[in-house]
Amino acid sequence: MGHIRVTGLAKAYKQYPNRWSRLLEWLVPFSPPRHHLHWVLRDVDFEIQPGEAVGIVGVNGAGKSTLLKMITGTTQPTCGQIQLHGRVAALLELGMGFHPDFTGRQNAVMAGQLLGMQVEEIEALMPQIESFAEIGDAIDHPVRTYSSGMQMRLAFSVATARRPDILIVDEALSVGDAYFQHKSFERIRSFRKAGTTLLIVSHDRSAIQSICDTAILLENGRLALRGKPEEVMDYYNAMLAQREGQIVRQEMLANGQVQTISGTGEAGILSVRLLDAQGRSLEVAEVGQPVVLEVQTEVRQDIERLILGFMIKDRLGQAIYGINTHRLDKAVTDLSAGERVTFRFAFDMRLGKGNYSVALSLSRLDSHLDRNFEWRDYGLIFHVINNRQEDFVGCAWLQAQTDITRSSETLLQLPDTERSQ
Amino acid sequence: MLLSLYRSMRSYRGFILGSVKREFQSRYRNSLFGALWTVLNPLSMIVVYTVIFSQIMRARLPGVEDGLAYSVYLCAGLLTWGLFAEITTRSQSMFLENANLLKKISFPRMCLPVITLLNAGINFAIILGLFFGFLLISGRLPGMALLALIPLLMVQVVFAAGLGMLLGMLNVFFRDVGQMVGICLQFWFWLTPIVYPLSILPPGIQHIISLNPMTALMTSYQNVFLYNQWPHWPALLPLLIIGLVLCVMALRLFRQRVGEMVDEL
Numbered sequence: 048m049g050h051i052r053v054t055g056l057a058k059a060y061k062q063y064p065n066r067w068s069r070l071l072e073w074l075v076p077f078s079p080p081r082h083h084l085h086w087v088l089r090d091v092d093f094e095i096q097p098g099e100a101v102g103i104v105g106v107n108g109a110g111k112s113t114l115l116k117m118i119t120g121t122t123q124p125t126c127g128q129i130q131l132h133g134r135v136a137a138l139l140e141l142g143m144g145f146h147p148d149f150t151g152r153q154n155a156v157m158a159g160q161l162l163g164m165q166v167e168e169i170e171a172l173m174p175q176i177e178s179f180a181e182i183g184d185a186i187d188h189p190v191r192t193y194s195s196g197m198q199m200r201l202a203f204s205v206a207t208a209r210r211p212d213i214l215i216v217d218e219a220l221s222v223g224d225a226y227f228q229h230k231s232f233e234r235i236r237s238f239r240k241a242g243t244t245l246l247i248v249s250h251d252r253s254a255i256q257s258i259c260d261t262a263i264l265l266e267n268g269r270l271a272l273r274g275k276p277e278e279v280m281d282y283y284n285a286m287l288a289q290r291e292g293q294i295v296r297q298e299m300l301a302n303g304q305v306q307t308i309s310g311t312g313e314a315g316i317l318s319v320r321l322l323d324a325q326g327r328s329l330e331v332a333e334v335g336q337p338v339v340l341e342v343q344t345e346v347r348q349d350i351e352r353l354i355l356g357f358m359i360k361d362r363l364g365q366a367i368y369g370i371n372t373h374r375l376d377k378a379v380t381d382l383s384a385g386e387r388v389t390f391r392f393a394f395d396m397r398l399g400k401g402n403y404s405v406a407l408s409l410s411r412l413d414s415h416l417d418r419n420f421e422w423r424d425y426g427l428i429f430h431v432i433n434n435r436q437e438d439f440v441g442c443a444w445l446q447a448q449t450d451i452t453r454s455s456e457t458l459l460q461l462p463d464t465e466r467s468q
Numbered sequence: 469m470l471l472s473l474y475r476s477m478r479s480y481r482g483f484i485l486g487s488v489k490r491e492f493q494s495r496y497r498n499s500l501f502g503a504l505w506t507v508l509n510p511l512s513m514i515v516v517y518t519v520i521f522s523q524i525m526r527a528r529l530p531g532v533e534d535g536l537a538y539s540v541y542l543c544a545g546l547l548t549w550g551l552f553a554e555i556t557t558r559s560q561s562m563f564l565e566n567a568n569l570l571k572k573i574s575f576p577r578m579c580l581p582v583i584t585l586l587n588a589g590i591n592f593a594i595i596l597g598l599f600f601g602f603l604l605i606s607g608r609l610p611g612m613a614l615l616a617l618i619p620l621l622m623v624q625v626v627f628a629a630g631l632g633m634l635l636g637m638l639n640v641f642f643r644d645v646g647q648m649v650g651i652c653l654q655f656w657f658w659l660t661p662i663v664y665p666l667s668i669l670p671p672g673i674q675h676i677i678s679l680n681p682m683t684a685l686m687t688s689y690q691n692v693f694l695y696n697q698w699p700h701w702p703a704l705l706p707l708l709i710i711g712l713v714l715c716v717m718a719l720r721l722f723r724q725r726v727g728e729m730v731d732e733l
Contacts, residue, residue: 060731061731069641069642070642116571119574120574121570121571121572121573121574121730122571122727122730122731123727123728123730135574137573137574139572146494148494149490153490156486157486157487157490159482160480160482160486161483161573161575163479163480163482163483163575165482
């Protein structure tokens, strides 16, 4: 249950040169095809094991939604096959098919029926749906009085009322308030633990990296890359910044991680080091230790402006802290070929224990999307250990100051004491 | 194929019945008079035609010397034509109207025509019930020949469903079809003896009108209600055959193009 196998999948839309040509093609027997095929997805092969969580990334128009629609069965593939085992639930366009004049409860029943459930089943699930949606009495009011967030809540609750074998999520998680987002994410996680296969389309790096085992990158309708979420996301980011003449290369580092380097190459990174206060190179830092991140760069062509940015990421690739010299108001201008620029960032290592990596970017402006000289993931990997500070959990050392007051008076007496003062 | 179709319909019966119920409720929920409007529409038409044709133009049915007879004649044709017109026009637009649903949710597409048929059937049942009430009160309730209504309606529904489904599919690919259906139904209505009896036409034209397959059906309804006369069955054969052919064509087109249809919505 929950197994997905996609073989040689392709999708093309028919395009006719004018309005009459389809009619001619239909009516004239043995006539040659008068349309040409517009391919949006080609030669896609992959297999997803039960319980696996897979993220699908790609720019708009790469074919992500088409792929999901074919997997859910709303659109039929032009060639190729999709084999699914188990019950599929899709969170595509939540709230589809809600009728504004009917109450939330009636619409929930309808939505359940559309998923092929019988009324008795939905009735049995209703208390659970109500409590998860948390929209209170509104469940018995017409849906037209709902806010879009409330509709979303109800739709999500119905769609996930039963644990499916395969759950397909299309950026639906970005809707709703932070509280419900969190709650729905939690439900998806619990499904995953119980063995549901997950297929998620999202542009949210942290969503993909925190929940997925693997990621698939679609590019111009083809499967460009499949691998660990961090690798794929790094490649994807580099691809986003890709301009003509840019090179993207991925190298395997000694520790097995894949480093992505991309850019136009007018300037490049020579070395990256983490130093302690005495200027000695570090691989392991203590929590709270003052350190310096030193980056040596080389200018290969005359450029008017150079910005260096760095980002510290945790083991899962989630951003912990990032800054660049533009935001620090320290842009270097009018550089000529052959110059070397060394950047030093001093800070205290207020991070929790664990492995961290540093991604670096050399660009002209604030964003690496404009002019990307070089983008480098895993420019440096370091460890943080905690031998000197209190044993805390999490990735940030906030150095909480503790102040505890004890009193034998009960709370009820407090107002009296205030009055007497 | 039909068996698998039946199975998928069965497993989605909740959705089908729910949709029918919802359609019914949404029609009557937000209006003060509810079901009254369903009745008032054909009723106003009947009053207009009765007044204009029977009173002002002094039209009398040959062989019947009573003003109410014309109303019965009119109802027999108009109400059943209404069922035919509703099925075809609603089917013609059903795929386009549900484009969002079709594009986003995977469910057996055959549910939509079934829902359309059931909705039309319910509306017709209401109107037919009132018509029977009227016949009962006015003492014009015909006898055993009423049983002929069952096969007559079946033939009509087969024909209308086949035609409507075919038009509905075509309308997705060629949007002109939708516009055309409305106009064609107008002409078809007046080229069928519903408002006027066939016998008042000159023989040459009578012959042409008889070629219209709906003529035999409408005449049968009128004979049942007005004269308690059993239909002349062989005359209905062309309509049944055309209806079955249309159904087969519609199902074939559906099977071939249902995937492509979603791309065109």
